Amino acid sequence: MIETIDIKNVATYDNQGVQINDLKKINFVYGANGCGKTTISNLIHDKTDLKFKESSIKWKNDLPIKVLVYNKGFRERNFGKGKLNGVFTLGEATAEQIKVIEDKTEELKVLKAEGIQKRETLDKLKADKEVAENEFKEVTWTKVYKKYETEFKEAFTGTLQKETFKNKLLQESASNTTVLQTIEKLREKSKTIFGQQPQPIQPITQISYDRISEIELNVIWKKIIVGKADVEIAKLIQRLNINDWVNQGREYIQDETCPFCQQQTITENFQSELESFFDETYLNDIKSLKELKQEYNLLTQNLINELNTIESNQKSLSSSKLDIDKLSAYLKTLISQNAANTEYLLNKVKEPSRSIELISLKEQLDFISELINSANSEIKKHNDIVANYSTERSNLIKSIWRYLVDEYKNEIAAFTTKKSGLEKGIENLEKQRKEKLDEYSKLDVEVKNLSKNVTSIQPTINEINRILKSYGFLNFAIVPTKEEGFYQIEREDGTIAETTLSEGEITFITFLYFLQLAKGGLSEDEVNNERVLVIDDPISSLDSNVLFVVSTLIKEIIKNIKADLGAIKQLILLTHNVYFHKEVSFIDGRTKTCNKTNFWILRKNDKVTGIQSFGIDNPIQSSYGLLWQELKSEEVKSSLTVQNVMRRIIENYFKLLGKLGDDELILKFPTKEEQEICRSLISWINDGSHSINDDLFIELQDRTIEMYKKVFKDIFILTNHEGHYNMMMNLTEETV
Known part of the structure; x- marks a missing residue:
């Protein structure tokens, strides 16, 4: 059964739309032509149409059933093809066969009701479980998280939402076996461990300088490197101590000219003696020296660069363990010593015969190496603390959760027990509901198979023809076509009558076909399917006699729906005809309301459709009563509507019943001024309902309408018909 229809942003429905709530078994929707009734029936017929993408239909228990919609679209879909689809019914079944099918169908109803009950209970248990979890979630958040948020917030990392905190507490309750500690001890540890977490420090690369020391101790630096002594020229060179000077000058000998005295004194013998003096031993020593x-x-420059980098990096670290000041001092001395050694080496290469002693860099390098070793030792201690910190912090967090679980163990146990019970209940109900569904499906197949054996389309033909003849439609009838499973409309002479039927005849026969379809189905399988009927203006082109027939047929359906007989479970009827609405909604002379019935009125104001609900109270008793209903409705804001309503009430009541004309009504007012106001009212309502207003007149303000409503009321008071006015406006003595 449909519970709610929500329709918006289509046809005359704006983005606020209209919501028809609390739909009952029987539903009457009254509305003038063009106010959106057919849009509603089209929505119910085909919700998948893209124009209804913002509209929705809510079914009871979320269980949609078959919907049959009668409107203009139904006629277009079923007529105009020259034939009608056959409707299968149980008309030819024996009493015994029908009894078996009815009994099985009743069993289906019982099974469905039990299934719905199981589902409702299941939904309730699921809702209870959700409520219990939400309540527990709120309580744990308030009593546990908020209580310890300030001091233990770091332990709650990753659970800073209600749902995750609740789940964490339950998880810890099931798995945390840490030794229970006191709250005082936990608080003390938290002050030490929680806070800014220390980060590991990269150890400093140790320097290597063994090769530098080895070079510094090489004997070549003290060795006096001179030429061969047993050469004749050696005596002079050694006596004058000019080894290095002569050796350097050798490079400038190009020919016989001496590079020193610039005389042609360089003989072959002299060159031979020079070469003998600076022999291979001398040359090897020079090569080794360079x-x-x-x-x-x-080596020294690379090492100094490395130390400069260490100094720079360590200065940038706030957590450096290196004594930067000492390193800088040692490095400064080292650079100075290395500069001196560089000068010594340069001189030694220039003057190999000179003996030099290099300044040992080992002492400064030993100091620096010791600084680095000391720093690395501190770094190791720090990194050990960092590694241990992670373990200690993890253990502390476990201990905190263990304490919280123990403190809140009674509430956790109560919730866990309740949740477990609900989950078992849900599991059992889901199993039972599945069994009912399986049982229902099996029985449904059985009913369909039974129906196949006793259904046909001939009873539908007979029933439609019977009704046609009963109400004077004698010149045509429904007959089966040569193609099995279809009907056609045929005249007495055998010709096809479809194209020559009047609008009223087509409407009537269409509706009769729809009613048979509502009782049966287009296939044997559909005969016993539950269904919802939507009927939209079935008497638009019918005369008053047929109107009575249609209303009688629909009232029979309504009677069966209320008694829960047959497959039709709900009716939604939309109409613009007051007389038809009054006739079809009439119960009996004594009963005024029915709790299985609801009423609505659709109205279109300023091109936008709105709706007014009347519940079980029928708002339309007669066309005259409807006029008063329109007048007192807060939904009616159009000046044109108010004008027309007032005119028709005055014409109906005073002219036809009271025999009072316009002038007589005007003279009922005692003063000239009041008479003019009454005359103005009558002119206004006659002008508004019989002529086309210009733009200025259409822009009437609400206060103008209210002023004329007061004059309208005064007409009844001054003509001694105030009681009638109060009755029609539903005014009691207290409200008058």
């Missing part, structure tokens, strides 16, 4: 100097300079 190579060691180059290696030493490269």
